[in-house]
Amino acid sequence: xxxxxDTELCFPELLNSSCxxxxxxxxxxxxxxxxxxxxxxLTAALNLLVIISISHFKQLHTPTNLLLLSLAVSxxxxxxxxxxxxxxxxxxxxxxxxxxxxxNYIISSASTGSMVLISVDRYVAICHPLHYSTEITQKRVQxxxxxxxxxxxxxxxxxxxxxxxxPGRYNSCxxxxxxxxxxxxxxADLTFSFVVPITVIVVLYMRIFVVAVSQARAMRxxxxxxxxxxxxxxxxxxxxxxxxxxxVVVLFIICLCPYYCVALTGQDNLLNDSSSAFVLWLxxxxxxxxxxxxxxxxxxxxxxxxxxxxxxxxxxxxxxNIL
Numbered sequence: 001x002x003x004x005x006d007t008e009l010c011f012p013e014l015l016n017s018s019c020x021x022x023x024x025x026x027x028x029x030x031x032x033x034x035x036x037x038x039x040x041x042l043t044a045a046l047n048l049l050v051i052i053s054i055s056h057f058k059q060l061h062t063p064t065n066l067l068l069l070s071l072a073v074s075x076x077x078x079x080x081x082x083x084x085x086x087x088x089x090x091x092x093x094x095x096x097x098x099x100x101x102x103x104n105y106i107i108s109s110a111s112t113g114s115m116v117l118i119s120v121d122r123y124v125a126i127c128h129p130l131h132y133s134t135e136i137t138q139k140r141v142q143x144x145x146x147x148x149x150x151x152x153x154x155x156x157x158x159x160x161x162x163x164x165x166x167p168g169r170y171n172s173c174x175x176x177x178x179x180x181x182x183x184x185x186x187x188a189d190l191t192f193s194f195v196v197p198i199t200v201i202v203v204l205y206m207r208i209f210v211v212a213v214s215q216a217r218a219m220r221x222x223x224x225x226x227x228x229x230x231x232x233x234x235x236x237x238x239x240x241x242x243x244x245x246x247x248v249v250v251l252f253i254i255c256l257c258p259y260y261c262v263a264l265t266g267q268d269n270l271l272n273d274s275s276s277a278f279v280l281w282l283x284x285x286x287x288x289x290x291x292x293x294x295x296x297x298x299x300x301x302x303x304x305x306x307x308x309x310x311x312x313x314x315x316x317x318x319x320x321n322i323l
Contacts, residue, residue, distance in 0.1 A: 008020050010174065018175060019092060019173040036280070037087050039284060040079045041079070043288035044076050044083065045079075046288060046291035047072040047073075049291060050290075050291050050301070051076060052313075053301060054066070054069045055069065057304060057322045063141040064121055064122075064125075066141045066142065066145060067118045070117070070148065070149075071111060071290065072290070074111035075287035077107050079284070079287055079288070081100065081104055084100070085100065097167070097177035097179070098160075101179060105159065106156050108193065109152035110148055110149050112197045113148035113152060114145070115248075115249060116200055117141075117145070117148060118249070119200065119201045122205075122246075123204045123208055124136055126208045158185075159181060162181075162182060163181075194260050198253060201252075201253070247293050251290075251293070255283055255285065256286065258279045258282055261279075
């Protein structure tokens, strides 16, 4: 019996203070773990295709696609982290708890920031098309993306500074991963990582919707042939991109809202029951949905995926065929 207990411990040499490895005897819990693991791997694989596509093909190096690349990078690492937590961690963190939480917070914050930048990009493209080429340049977008990631690192370092000072002080045994954020830090994180970004995104897309409707009415009433023609040629591709990214933003809001609602209830372990696990799966599955949306709306993504899967991406003439 003692040998059996030793094998179930995270640290067998620490009989009195070691945590036990997670055992999932119930079929429901096992299925949830398998679903989350598959979803995480699929998320990482699909976003890796987006990263390779935009990074490899020079024709795809547009300001909007650079923002999509930033979003894909954050979603890719989020998928890897989630898979790491579910598959490789059996209730035994081995000093990886703080690092995991820190990276998770940074990636989630950068993903939200990328969504805000995408909304700003579409707002300028639709509402101020004459200024888009001068205001939204490649260098400015690169600076904004870098700033987004740097601010995420700094902000989350401030949020988790108390945890860094005394890591593991809330753990009841060695190998456990329990952490608490004080009220002010939690309120700041909720405000700047969810409330403010979601508000900005919704306001910008409402403005885009109003402008799109007014343009459609102007075109139907034939207000000036020259003006009408100018609007059609200048806005057709931008409107299509706005619709596509609008779908991405709506899915982003739908998937994140339940997670933050559950987080506000103070549940520490989202794998305690099936409903909470579904909320966690919905939150993580949002990162998997974005490449799926791209495959339906962007022909260049479908072409690039085909070239990557068939290894034709290594041929020198593939660049000319991507668009």
